[in-house]
Amino acid sequence: MSAASVSGQNDDLWQICVDHLAQELPEQQFNTWIRPLVVIVAPDLSKATVQVGNRFKLDWVRAQYAARIAALFEQLSGQRIPIELALAPREAPVKSELVVRKFERAAGVAELASVGTPEEAAGSAFKNRLNSALTFDTLIEGTANRMGRAAALHVASSLGQLYNPLFIYGGVGLGKTHLMHAIGNKLMADNPAAKVLYIHAEQFVSDVVKAYQRKTFDDFKERYHSLDLLLIDDVQFLANKDRTQEEFFNAFEALLTKKSHIVMTSDTYPKGLADIHERLVSRFDSGLTVAIEPPELEMRVAILIRKADADGAVLPEEVAFFVAKNVRSNVRELEGALRKIQAYSRFSHKEISIQLAREALRDLLSIQNRQISVENIQKTVANYYKIKVADMYSKKRPANIARPRQIAMYLAKELTQKSLPEIGELFGGRDHTTVLHAVRKMAAERQLMTELNQQLHVLEQTLKG
Numbered sequence: 006m007s008a009a010s011v012s013g014q015n016d017d018l019w020q021i022c023v024d025h026l027a028q029e030l031p032e033q034q035f036n037t038w039i040r041p042l043v044v045i046v047a048p049d050l051s052k053a054t055v056q057v058g059n060r061f062k063l064d065w066v067r068a069q070y071a072a073r074i075a076a077l078f079e080q081l082s083g084q085r086i087p088i089e090l091a092l093a094p095r096e097a098p099v100k101s102e103l104v105v106r107k108f109e110r111a112a113g114v115a116e117l118a119s120v121g122t123p124e125e126a127a128g129s130a131f132k133n134r135l136n137s138a139l140t141f142d143t144l145i146e147g148t149a150n151r152m153g154r155a156a157a158l159h160v161a162s163s164l165g166q167l168y169n170p171l172f173i174y175g176g177v178g179l180g181k182t183h184l185m186h187a188i189g190n191k192l193m194a195d196n197p198a199a200k201v202l203y204i205h206a207e208q209f210v211s212d213v214v215k216a217y218q219r220k221t222f223d224d225f226k227e228r229y230h231s232l233d234l235l236l237i238d239d240v241q242f243l244a245n246k247d248r249t250q251e252e253f254f255n256a257f258e259a260l261l262t263k264k265s266h267i268v269m270t271s272d273t274y275p276k277g278l279a280d281i282h283e284r285l286v287s288r289f290d291s292g293l294t295v296a297i298e299p300p301e302l303e304m305r306v307a308i309l310i311r312k313a314d315a316d317g318a319v320l321p322e323e324v325a326f327f328v329a330k331n332v333r334s335n336v337r338e339l340e341g342a343l344r345k346i347q348a349y350s351r352f353s354h355k356e357i358s359i360q361l362a363r364e365a366l367r368d369l370l371s372i373q374n375r376q377i378s379v380e381n382i383q384k385t386v387a388n389y390y391k392i393k394v395a396d397m398y399s400k401k402r403p404a405n406i407a408r409p410r411q412i413a414m415y416l417a418k419e420l421t422q423k424s425l426p427e428i429g430e431l432f433g434g435r436d437h438t439t440v441l442h443a444v445r446k447m448a449a450e451r452q453l454m455t456e457l458n459q460q461l462h463v464l465e466q467t468l469k470g
């Protein structure tokens with residue numbers, strides 16, 4: 006039985022705790038510190054072991070989050086569960102003894118199975134840190150990821166040729182990491198001798214620091230420069246790390262020269278990256294850059310049905326539609342909603358229905374109904390007019406971008422409590438007079454233009470749920 010499929014009440018306990026933390030913490034903090042944690046709750050609730058990737062992270066999680074996790078466990082389970090922090094073991098724990106909750110996230114999985122940094126692994130078999138569950142087969146295709154998927158498939162089947170480097174960008178939880186692992190897994194299936202490495206940019210930073218401290222740069226270079234395929238996740242984390250950027254640049258040049266492939270992901274397109282050397286940014290953009298967009302309704306439904314199926318559960322189509330209509334932002338949230346519904350159904354011994362889904366997702370739905378965020382408006386409008394979310398904050402002026410941006414500003418004024426200067430700030434630091442102009446213009450035009458009025462109506466309905 007795989008760790009991901011082990012389930013039970015303790016499993017749900019950590020999941021619910023995570024949902025709370027996701028609401029409480031800023032997204033970046035949550036993604037960096039909480040999401041990669043592997044937590045093992047003893048079946049008798051006598052303790053919970055929180056596994057962390059390295060000593061630095063362990064100290065940080067202990068100082069910043071351990072008390073809050075303990076408090077949430079107590080609040081949710083009604084009893085005090087001592088928390089133990091430990092470094093992630095080299096071998097996965099014996100699963101029959103433990104209830105394991107892990108995120109199906111590559112970084113976390115990699116930590117669990119990690120045999121150390123590449124240079125520590127020298128001498129033993131090369132560990133590629135790929136998560137074998139993240140393949141092209143398990144990735145649902147839709148318009149949101151069609152181009153990224155096609156490019157990824159191409160890279161996996163003709164390495165080192167076109168689209169090198171491949172730069173994949175988009176918001177959180179949209180499947181960028183999944184796509185990267187799919188490339189690696191396909192290459193390994195076709196060519197088991199290939200040298201592939203998946204690494205999160207933060208781990209790369211830590212490898213550089215270690216090589217620096219231990220004076221093992223030769224080993225480091227030997228490791229990285231000999232790869233056939235380097236998959237590096239979240240390169241925005243290289244910001245402000247000068248030494249690491251220099252080493253990354255060297256690895257980059259060495260790999261491209263020998264026609265090895267590099268695939269990167271980021272939360273923004275290359276030129277949108279802050280505090281990364283210009284020469285790196287221009288290299289990032291020199292192959293193919295593709296965006297992954299938030300999934301459309303049909304794709305969200307398909308993902309939910311497929312995920313439920315993989316868990317051996319039946320999710321009626323009408324429930325899948327209900328959830329997909331209400332959880333729109335990203336796939337990770339969809340997965341979270343599905344887990345909540347499944348946990349709720351188990352706890353209450355009731356079959357999954359719309360009514361049950363409504364109860365299980367009560368908090369989430371009420372938050373959504375109460376608050377429409379400017380960010381959500383920007384995403385929804387960008388999605389509707391098929392432009393990049395990043396264009397909402399960019400300085401670009403072509404009409405096909407400027408107009409949706411004005412529409413989003415108008416909706417932000419109409420549907421949120423934000424002031425004109427606040428809205429201007431959220432649209433890339435624009436002046437409040439620019440927002441005012443957009444608001445007045447759209448208000449006037451919608452009176453005159455039926456088509457615009459209709460589009461605004463659709464957007465308003467979508468946003469209000």
Ligand SMILES: Nc1ncnc2c1ncn2[C@@H]1O[C@H](COP(=O)(O)OP(=O)(O)OP(=O)(O)O)[C@@H](O)[C@H]1O
Pocket residue numbers: 036109110111139143144145146150175176177178179180181182183184308336337340
């Ligand atoms: N199209 C898809 N089909 C099936 N599962 C998907 C799809 N897209 C994403 N997922 C799943 O959603 C979860 C989040 O995806 P992933 O970690 O790849 O997102 P990401 O874009 O890398 O996010 P982040 O920037 O936060 O790292 C994973 O469990 C992944 O398997």
